[in-house]
Amino acid sequence: MLKLKNVQTFYGNIQALKSVTIEIAEGEIVTLIGANGAGKTTTLMAVCGVVPPRSGEISFMGDPITGMEPDKIVSLGICQVPEGRRIFPYLSVAENLDMGAFLRNDKMEIKKDIEYVFDLFPILAERRHQAGGTLSGGEQQMLAISRALMAKPRLLLLDEPSLGLAPLIIKKIFEIIGKINAENNTTIFLVEQNANLALKVAARGYVIENGRITLTDSSKNLLANEEVKKAYLGL
């Protein structure tokens, strides 16, 4: 469904991605793990067209999307829950959800989907008129995921959804990630530093180091891999 082939990106003169090749099939949950500054966020931003690749190819559902404008890429069904959540701080919870459905016109269906995410995260229904910027970190993460779901994505990209959250909320969020995948057959590409957690929900994983994919395997094998254990599992 999603293919990255030898993707390279730059910020000015700084090369952030040196060689990223990733392939994800429809319906999968795949994770990307790596240390700080390895290029995880940049990989997701390259897929979304925010940081267009300087060389290499990205395709979605068999069609090239390299160099396409971000809004076009979103319209194909690729959605991101970005690092740091990026809630629109002065828009209410309801308006934030509305923005998630920006490219949709089916009013009735949008209403239903709002009910669906309120069902997933009842706290958001309670806070619907509150400004997004005033929510707690956990609530913001729930809102960020809900906002992405409002676009009805075929491929959902999640950038460190566990960052800064209490264990109980992390557990809940990961349950819901599994549920989204199981119920809607939404393909999920999950970036995490919490490798332990990520490799439990994902079937396969990639390891990125210094802008290069250095390893890919099933989660089971990665969990058993000595290098991975040392570097990412803190064992």
Place this chain on the structure above:
Amino acid sequence: MDYFLELFLGGLTRGSIYALIALGYTMVYGIIELINFAHGEIYMIGAFTALIVISVLTLMGMNGIAMLVIAGVVAVMYSSAYGYTVEKIAYKPLRNAPRLSALISAIGMSLFLQNYVLLAQTSDFLPFPNLIPDFEFMEPYAHIIGSTEIVILITTAIVMILLTILIKFTRIGKAMRATSQDKTMAMLVGINVNRVISVTFIVGSATAAIGGVLIASHVGMINFYVGFIAGIKAFVAAVLGGIGSVPGAVLGSFVLGWTESFATGYVSSDYEDVFAFLFLVLILIFRPAGILGRSEKNKV
């Protein structure tokens, strides 16, 4: 009391004009954090366009109000086209460059447009006909407010209402608000940010052109430099109200208009600018982000 009222309404009229220009500064700043120094020139081009259209229509012997409306519409279209083009050629290529580069490009654009009009027209002041008739129903109030002022106030009010509807309730308005809060996230929900920026320039230029036509009718003459003066004042008003905030720009404009009007009326017209800037300094000491501005640290 009448004198006070006259000054009050005079200040309100000035404030309205400042507001029509300040909106462009504040909206552009809200979206791309750029002080569009060429904005005053867009307003000046609006006034010149109107003057040219009026000259042509006068030869055809058209009625005053109709001429003003047509001239206004053409000015709005022309200025919008200029605003759109300025963004595309002078700012868009510098979108990811350091902020100072875009600022310098803006100053360059401002000077270029001034000199372009100077060469294409003349450096002399040209008379601008006042086509707004003295309304009969206004006669009893003529000692406190004239017909031109009333037209300015009403037009500004209509523009404000339309703009509020645009920002609050339309799709592009929602996209504008989202873009001003987080450009990257706006892209990630599928907003065409380039289009939002273009629309912002067009809308800001359109309101500035309306201001240009109105003030030219009021003052009765224009030259290539009027945009610079009015632009600076409107910019001060936008900062006063809190740059980036639309209601702030309107409020700041009225505060500035009243300060000038009362300073002129009760002290001396020589002190109008002194008071205006004194007020600016005072407000910025106590509210660095402006009256309704959001301080940077809240701006996520």
